Amino acid sequence: MPLAVMLPLVVVGIAGIVGLLHLLGYTGGFRMATGDDARAAWLRQFPEDTVTGAVPCSTGSAALVDTGRGPGLVWAFGADSVCRMLDGGRARITRHGLRIRFPDFNAPSVTLAMPPDEAAAWAARINEKRP
Amino acid sequence: MTDQITFPDVVSLAVPLFIAAILAELFWIHFKGRGGRYETRDAMTSLIMGAGNVASGILLGFIAYGFFMVLWQVTPLDLGTAWWVIALCFVLDDLRYYWVHLFGHRIRWVWASHVNHHSSQHYNLTTALRQTWTGTFTFMMVVRAPLILLGFHPAMVLFVGGLNLIYQFWIHTEAIGKLPRWVEAVMNTPSHHRVHHGRNPRYLDSNYAGVFIVWDRLFGTFVPEQEDEKVDYGLVHNIGTFNPLRVAFHEWAAIWRDVTRPGLTVGQRIRYAVMPPGWSHDGSRSMSDGIKARHLARHPEAAGTPGFETAAPQPSPSARTSA
Ligand SMILES: [Zn+2]
Ligand SMILES: [Zn+2]
Numbered sequence: 341m342p343l344a345v346m347l348p349l350v351v352v353g354i355a356g357i358v359g360l361l362h363l364l365g366y367t368g369g370f371r372m373a374t375g376d377d378a379r380a381a382w383l384r385q386f387p388e389d390t391v392t393g394a395v396p397c398s399t400g401s402a403a404l405v406d407t408g409r410g411p412g413l414v415w416a417f418g419a420d421s422v423c424r425m426l427d428g429g430r431a432r433i434t435r436h437g438l439r440i441r442f443p444d445f446n447a448p449s450v451t452l453a454m455p456p457d458e459a460a461a462w463a464a465r466i467n468e469k470r471p
Numbered sequence: 472m473t474d475q476i477t478f479p480d481v482v483s484l485a486v487p488l489f490i491a492a493i494l495a496e497l498f499w500i501h502f503k504g505r506g507g508r509y510e511t512r513d514a515m516t517s518l519i520m521g522a523g524n525v526a527s528g529i530l531l532g533f534i535a536y537g538f539f540m541v542l543w544q545v546t547p548l549d550l551g552t553a554w555w556v557i558a559l560c561f562v563l564d565d566l567r568y569y570w571v572h573l574f575g576h577r578i579r580w581v582w583a584s585h586v587n588h589h590s591s592q593h594y595n596l597t598t599a600l601r602q603t604w605t606g607t608f609t610f611m612m613v614v615r616a617p618l619i620l621l622g623f624h625p626a627m628v629l630f631v632g633g634l635n636l637i638y639q640f641w642i643h644t645e646a647i648g649k650l651p652r653w654v655e656a657v658m659n660t661p662s663h664h665r666v667h668h669g670r671n672p673r674y675l676d677s678n679y680a681g682v683f684i685v686w687d688r689l690f691g692t693f694v695p696e697q698e699d700e701k702v703d704y705g706l707v708h709n710i711g712t713f714n715p716l717r718v719a720f721h722e723w724a725a726i727w728r729d730v731t732r733p734g735l736t737v738g739q740r741i742r743y744a745v746m747p748p749g750w751s752h753d754g755s756r757s758m759s760d761g762i763k764a765r766h767l768a769r770h771p772e773a774a775g776t777p778g779f780e781t782a783a784p785q786p787s788p789s790a791r792t793s794a
Contacts, residue, residue: 341483350525353490354518357497357597358511364501367511385709388765415711419510420592422711445728446721447711 370416371400378403381414385423397462402452404465413440413466415450422447431466433459440466478630483525485637492641493596499646500595506646507595512713514597519715520587521600527607535612539625548622560623561631561682567618568635568681571611573692576676577747581609583722586748590718592705594668599643604719635681639664649696659684662696669702670709672766673778675759694778707749707762722748761785 361367372378378394382405393406394414402415405423414423428443437454454462500507550556575585584603591598618628639659647661654660659680667678677694680687687693696702710721729743729751739752749758757765764785766773773779 341480341486346483346486349486349490350522353486354515354522357490357493357518358515360494360497361509361511361514364497366509366514369510384703388769417592417709417711418513418713419508420705420709422709424711442711444711445724446717448717450711 366419368416369419370421372396372403372414372416372421373400375403378405378414381421382407382412382423385414385421397452397454398458399453402450404462411465413450415452426466429466431463433463438462478626481630481633482636485640489521489596489600489640496596496644496646507644508593509595509597510593513591513593514595516713516715516718517591517593517597517601520604520718521597521602523604523715523719524600524602524606527604531607534607535615536625536629538612539615539619539628542616542619543625546620546622548620549624550622552624552627556623557627557631560618560627561634563618563623564615564628564631565635565680565682566686567614568632569679569686569690571614572679572681574611574614575609576679578745579722579726579748579750580744581611582748583726584609586706586722587718589668589706590710590721592709594643594645594665594702594704596640596643598668598704599640601718605723638682643668655684657683657685663687663693665702665704666694666696668704670705670707671700671703671778672759672763673697673700673773673776674702675707675762675778677778697777707757707759 372381373396375394375396377400378396379391381403382389382391382394386407390408391405392408394403396403400416402413404426405412405414407425409425411426412423413426413429414421424442424444424447429440431438431440433456434451436451438452438459440450440452442448442450452459452462496507497509500509571581572585575581584605587603588598588601591601615628615632619625642659642661642664644661645665649655649662650658650660655662659678659682663678663680663684666674669675674694677692678684678687679692684693710718712718712721726744730740732740732743735743735752742750742752747758749756749761763779764783767779767784771784774784
């Protein structure tokens, strides 16, 4: 197939499928309403951990999790979730909430929408000095 | 020597088919309310990875093809292009695919290229297109050398390889359950390949087949999909980015970080690149056998069941994270 046909086909195909998915309501969707939801999301990723506490943020898009290995963050990633330990994670308060950076090439940062007082409390917990 | 042989570029011809099938699967899921899951950004990343794979083939394909043409000049054998030669080439190339795919999971250098195919937590037809951009750098084209030296023309080898990839497209779906027994016995199917995409300890390192599942049965890597254990798709350590550049290069970056760590011996540096994913010089990470063994320690009743035939329970949890 000549490139002059292939290229437009690929571009229109990708844009069309992505646009359709968004219009049909398939964008995002993962939420943690309770600590148990957050705990389940953590244990799916790390089944060997013991979770001693899990608190979702007010929007349910992320949760702080206490594990036997230290604190961690689980957050909504599309329709699923991703977890990282918080050692090395740094939080910065932004206009709409919080931005957390990880020293991790495949999970570099998370942006969370949350009210200012909640963002301040989370930033304090995440940036806490740990042994 | 027949050098002037042309076979159709089947993968690019199949692009309209891929788009139509994705739309069909999406509408099926949307209106039936079952048969799989889609997410916008996940699908976009998979599709861009697919386009990038084709682009990298256009840019770097000459390296593998040049290597094959050198072999073709060297070999005194020429099997011609009879239909049965093409059919035999297809079967032998599928055996080649099995081994390349197995290396793709057991040698970190090759995994760095293949990992992105497994980096989605979804399993739908777009996942099939989430393909590597860095395949050339794995040097796995050498596994095709015997085929060309045996007298299969390079163009034919690439043609059957393309057919192999197209076959594997339709099995990336949850919309199809199990097929008739003889099909599941011989062919790679949606059920068998779902297992291959699982991060469940039971399903790790299984079902490497391309077209014929018989290779896994033959070499002892076959694990059937279990009624009572739903496949959890993705990586043992799932990634948290939809950025195609990060998806394409993240394991290469991780290898670089490990290989250049201070205080390692040369041997350790090499092993970070060539040992199975999860290997570490201090045992602080887990390879799949360790993951299986510790799963068995927590679930002893699973011992001897599919995926756990050979693993022995091993309770030491000292090593449990891998980057
Ligand atoms: Zn694979
Ligand atoms: Zn696959």
